Amino acid sequence: MGIPPELRRLAIGSFLFLLVGIGGTIALPYITDNPGAAATTLSPEELRGRSIYKREGCWYCHTQQVRKPEANTGTVRLPGDIGPETIPADYAGQRPTFWGTERQGPDLSHTGSRQSVVWQREHLRDPQSTSPGSIMPSFGHLPADEIEALVAYLVTLK
Amino acid sequence: MGWAPPPGRNHSMTTIQRPSPSLLTTRPPAPSLPRADDSPPARWFFYSAIGWLMLNVVLGILLSIFLYTPAIQDAIPDTLRTQLNFGRLRPVHVSAGIFGWVSMAWAGAMLYITPRLLRTHLYSDRLAWLTLAVWNAAILGTVITLPLGYSQGREYAEIPWLFDLMLTACLAMLAVNIWGTIARRTERRIYVSVWLFAISSSVSVVVYAVGNKIWDPSGSYTGLNDAIIQYFYIHNLFNAWFTTAAFGIVYYLLPRLTGNPLFSHRLAMWGFTSVWTGQHHALWSPAPEWLELTSVAFSILAIIPNAALAYVFMMTMRGRWGTLRENLPLRWLSAGIVFYLFTCVQGIAQSFRTFSSYIHFTNWTIGHSHLAFVADYSFFAFALATYLLPRMFGRPLSARRVAEWHFWATFLSITAFMYVLWFIGIRQADGWADQVPFLQIVRDLKPLFFVRLLAGTALALSQFLFLYVVIRTVTGPRDQSEQPAPAIATVG
Numbered sequence: 001m002g003i004p005p006e007l008r009r010l011a012i013g014s015f016l017f018l019l020v021g022i023g024g025t026i027a028l029p030y031i032t033d034n035p036g037a038a039a040t041t042l043s044p045e046e047l048r049g050r051s052i053y054k055r056e057g058c059w060y061c062h063t064q065q066v067r068k069p070e071a072n073t074g075t076v077r078l079p080g081d082i083g084p085e086t087i088p089a090d091y092a093g094q095r096p097t098f099w100g101t102e103r104q105g106p107d108l109s110h111t112g113s114r115q116s117v118v119w120q121r122e123h124l125r126d127p128q129s130t131s132p133g134s135i136m137p138s139f140g141h142l143p144a145d146e147i148e149a150l151v152a153y154l155v156t157l158k
Numbered sequence: 159m160g161w162a163p164p165p166g167r168n169h170s171m172t173t174i175q176r177p178s179p180s181l182l183t184t185r186p187p188a189p190s191l192p193r194a195d196d197s198p199p200a201r202w203f204f205y206s207a208i209g210w211l212m213l214n215v216v217l218g219i220l221l222s223i224f225l226y227t228p229a230i231q232d233a234i235p236d237t238l239r240t241q242l243n244f245g246r247l248r249p250v251h252v253s254a255g256i257f258g259w260v261s262m263a264w265a266g267a268m269l270y271i272t273p274r275l276l277r278t279h280l281y282s283d284r285l286a287w288l289t290l291a292v293w294n295a296a297i298l299g300t301v302i303t304l305p306l307g308y309s310q311g312r313e314y315a316e317i318p319w320l321f322d323l324m325l326t327a328c329l330a331m332l333a334v335n336i337w338g339t340i341a342r343r344t345e346r347r348i349y350v351s352v353w354l355f356a357i358s359s360s361v362s363v364v365v366y367a368v369g370n371k372i373w374d375p376s377g378s379y380t381g382l383n384d385a386i387i388q389y390f391y392i393h394n395l396f397n398a399w400f401t402t403a404a405f406g407i408v409y410y411l412l413p414r415l416t417g418n419p420l421f422s423h424r425l426a427m428w429g430f431t432s433v434w435t436g437q438h439h440a441l442w443s444p445a446p447e448w449l450e451l452t453s454v455a456f457s458i459l460a461i462i463p464n465a466a467l468a469y470v471f472m473m474t475m476r477g478r479w480g481t482l483r484e485n486l487p488l489r490w491l492s493a494g495i496v497f498y499l500f501t502c503v504q505g506i507a508q509s510f511r512t513f514s515s516y517i518h519f520t521n522w523t524i525g526h527s528h529l530a531f532v533a534d535y536s537f538f539a540f541a542l543a544t545y546l547l548p549r550m551f552g553r554p555l556s557a558r559r560v561a562e563w564h565f566w567a568t569f570l571s572i573t574a575f576m577y578v579l580w581f582i583g584i585r586q587a588d589g590w591a592d593q594v595p596f597l598q599i600v601r602d603l604k605p606l607f608f609v610r611l612l613a614g615t616a617l618a619l620s621q622f623l624f625l626y627v628v629i630r631t632v633t634g635p636r637d638q639s640e641q642p643a644p645a646i647a648t649v650g
Binding site for chain 1: 597
């Protein structure tokens, strides 16, 4: 009996609606948003650290997004130390972005402003040493050079 | 309102030829099924789905333990320590669950249901077998490569490039099979489920391709746009694929399991709305404000198809609530629909900026995603399995008592699991709002994470009861009698 005209019309309609959705969601922001220049440009070592951050799935438990209502009031250790609201320029050039969806651990948008290189290294090797009671696993099994790259990346998050 | 058949009407092929009043006000053609009505490709889609479910639940237990006692990961031998840890295994749990278990059950359901509603054969069995093989290969490749560290680093889109291409091809092949079956149908009227399957399978190809940026091996866009497209993808993966197809499955099973005609086909057709942005998943974000507000408006509009589903469900169930006691597939379906409506209420609430600013990023979100995937989609998949597998073999469901245990164990453990996650979420949100140090909240919630571990483990172990029921049903003795298969598996 073939494909009935109603279904054909519906299919075309659905695809047009989908195109409108894609246009509104993807194309328009793509055209209109100028994220500006990157706040920080990463060195090859820092970029390597970032790819380790992606590979190990750090971003499942740590967000990199401070929202307006919690900006400068949210708390990691001291009241308000979550830092300022993140803006489009903070994400310029990132592939992919690590907004994240859950915080089993604290937001890391500004972790570089809170903690030193030494602290980050210790924390990655043995989270309990710096954060007793933390539920973060140790990353001491990673080769030393990967830990250093990861630390180099983390301290750029300011 | 419902279109009632004229008295004395039978559903033989001769009467089906007469012009129907309207394409949109018909009841589905009654099942005139032979004794054993099998469809091997569809059946193997179900077997594959159940296999991936088992991997998913085993990983679920493991991840739950890792989250409660992270130190246990250090006890893993050095050779496997790199691969077996929370960050590497979490995407395997999710991918096997959504693209293996639920998606393959959906594809199997589409391949089985579509030709039967259209009174014809599947367009191509060979294409269906090919789809099955490529799909399994893609999931197998995914569950091997993700622990090895090949994640693309985007949630629900971690799958490496090659397997992205394979899954896109699978969705496209599925769409071709469904549209091809429609083109060769002998049934004049097209039932709502077929409309939903046809649109869902084809629109999902675009959603998956765009969301995973399949023309780029890295799979990610750049900067803010990467995040915006990510949420478009996540949302429409649910909207266009999981939910649209689920509506088709619900509208197929409901009249069959209740014995009532679908209350209103016209109302059921309202399921086709709201494919739009997913920006409501990240409110107060750096994305443009107009985009967030548009997405909130569209979230509220989701009331329309979901209220239609609720009304059609309630009205079709009239006079049949008592049968829930005996009718296991209907009980799975009904519980799934009630949970689904709960998901919608919760989802719309979460899309308001006030509530979102409070609850977003907490464990509440994980409760919500398990509500959708376990209590809604998996319940529908259990309804499909307990209804279709016996029909495929022409005999009642085996190990009926174990199947009952599976229902109640799953129902109670998922309920406990979700409530503890929502409670943890509210406690976290409260602590964050009160400027309690982050680590203090983590320590305070430790006992609740243990409850979560217990409930999650119970939920995962319950699925082995399901595996047992399926194996017993599949390997049981063939029914030698000429009696038609009972529509509803009965006790005994």
